[in-house]
Amino acid sequence: MTTETALLETPSGAGRVEFALTLDQGSRVGARYRSHYGTVRPAGGAEVECVYKVATGATGKRALSNEVAVWGGLRMEDVRADQFGTLLGFDVDSPDGPARLVQTRRGRPLAGTSPLTAERLRQPAHDLFTALRVLADNAYALGELSPGMLLWDGRRLQIADLGNAVGQPDDLRAARDVRAAAGLLFWLASGEVSSFGPDGAGPADASELSWLIRHHPDLGMVLRPVFDEEVPTAVEVLARMDGWPVSGDTTERDASAGQDSPTEQDVPEDDDTRTVEIHAPAHASQAGRNTSTGQAGTAERAAPKPPSPPVPPPAPPAASGAARAIENYRREKQWLGQRRHGAPAHPSRGAAPPLPPAPGTGRGLGPGTGRPDTAERIGVPSLPRDFPFRVGDDGRRTPHPALVWPVVFVLVVLVLLVVL
Numbered sequence: 001m002t003t004e005t006a007l008l009e010t011p012s013g014a015g016r017v018e019f020a021l022t023l024d025q026g027s028r029v030g031a032r033y034r035s036h037y038g039t040v041r042p043a044g045g046a047e048v049e050c051v052y053k054v055a056t057g058a059t060g061k062r063a064l065s066n067e068v069a070v071w072g073g074l075r076m077e078d079v080r081a082d083q084f085g086t087l088l089g090f091d092v093d094s095p096d097g098p099a100r101l102v103q104t105r106r107g108r109p110l111a112g113t114s115p116l117t118a119e120r121l122r123q124p125a126h127d128l129f130t131a132l133r134v135l136a137d138n139a140y141a142l143g144e145l146s147p148g149m150l151l152w153d154g155r156r157l158q159i160a161d162l163g164n165a166v167g168q169p170d171d172l173r174a175a176r177d178v179r180a181a182a183g184l185l186f187w188l189a190s191g192e193v194s195s196f197g198p199d200g201a202g203p204a205d206a207s208e209l210s211w212l213i214r215h216h217p218d219l220g221m222v223l224r225p226v227f228d229e230e231v232p233t234a235v236e237v238l239a240r241m242d243g244w245p246v247s248g249d250t251t252e253r254d255a256s257a258g259q260d261s262p263t264e265q266d267v268p269e270d271d272d273t274r275t276v277e278i279h280a281p282a283h284a285s286q287a288g289r290n291t292s293t294g295q296a297g298t299a300e301r302a303a304p305k306p307p308s309p310p311v312p313p314p315a316p317p318a319a320s321g322a323a324r325a326i327e328n329y330r331r332e333k334q335w336l337g338q339r340r341h342g343a344p345a346h347p348s349r350g351a352a353p354p355l356p357p358a359p360g361t362g363r364g365l366g367p368g369t370g371r372p373d374t375a376e377r378i379g380v381p382s383l384p385r386d387f388p389f390r391v392g393d394d395g396r397r398t399p400h401p402a403l404v405w406p407v408v409f410v411l412v413v414l415v416l417l418v419v420l
Contacts, residue, residue, distance in 0.1 A: 023037070034055075049104065070140060073138060113152055175231045
């Protein structure tokens with residue numbers, strides 16, 4: 001067990017405070033500084049989990065100084081600070097000694113995490129884009145996003161490195177943050193490095209979106225505009241997440257069941273209940289009537305029952321913003337034709353196979369095609385199937401008017417040419 005006492009300045013500006021550090025949970029050597037994990041007890045305070053950063057080189061000192069400056073610029077009074085932790089103490093101005101910084105933490109470095117299941121991807125995605133929104137609201141961009149910059153407790157993500165953050169970023173820099181976040185979530189889902197890169201400057205790879213749509217349709221739906229080069233902001237990505245179920249259930253079930261059967265509808269899922277039949281088959285009702293025998297059955301056939309009142313149509317969904325978001329989310333998934341058939345290829349083994357045909361179309365959506373082609377979207381006029389004839393009610397075929405009038409016009413022009 002390693003213990004250390006550090007005299008550090010506090011963000012409140014009240015002077016230096018003594019911090020008792022217990023660094024018994026390992027360390028990580030980065031390119032700029034070393035991170036130690038353990039607990040810290042400020043003077044007169046309670047013990048909390050922390051990360052203690054120490055930089056001896058010029059690059060590391062600049063990174064920790066920049067991080068302290070960003071901490072000072074963030075205004076998080078109305079935001080849960082657990083996406084960043086809390087700065088407890090620092091010493092970055094010593095010309096001879098190392099630069100030091102201690103902050104609270106939740107979890108351990110994300111770098112060694114295995115690919116996450118679909119049920120566990122929503123919360124880290126929400127944490128990541130929430131952190132980017134907080135930075136953007138305070139006129140900062142993260143600058144870089146890699147697994148080593150994040151902490152993970154098995155459920156939540158926390159950004160633990162603001163050394164590359166830049167103030168007053170332009171739209172391009174903010175958009176790169178969103179692309180870098182999409183790439184990191186692709187890595188969390190697949191275990192493969194994304195083409196976006198840690199700074200978000202790389203090109204979009206259509207096969208990555210195809211793989212996400214196959215394996216993790218909810219995440220694929222949220223990130224689709226990023227891969228389609230639409231440059232959404234973190235706020236817009238978070239708005240798309242309104243349709244992603246908050247619980248462990250995901251809408252992947254909608255993609256594999258319920259869309260092909262007109263007799264089923266989605267219901268809140270209990271332990272064993274998944275769907276409910278809303279239209280009984282005709283043969284089932286007939287079988288129920290045949291089970292009655294004797295005079296009761298004869299009387300039932302002799303005295304017809306009055307017709308049942310018509311069943312009213314189901315009530316429209318609530319007009320709340322959340323209900324509209326979920327409905328739009330499901331419609332877009334249906335439009336993309338996200339139905340899982342077979343095991344798609346892993347992104348490291350080539351591009352994923354083309355998606356199944358979108359509903360109402362006759363062709364599939366290949367890798368990189370997020371929308372049907374123009375002809376399918378706007379509709380192309382076509383000639384009647386019986387052209388150049390028109391079949392009447394008596395079965396007789398007569399020349400179609402669309403053909404007769406052009407022929408008459410051509411004949412008149414020829415006659416005029418001969419006469420003149």
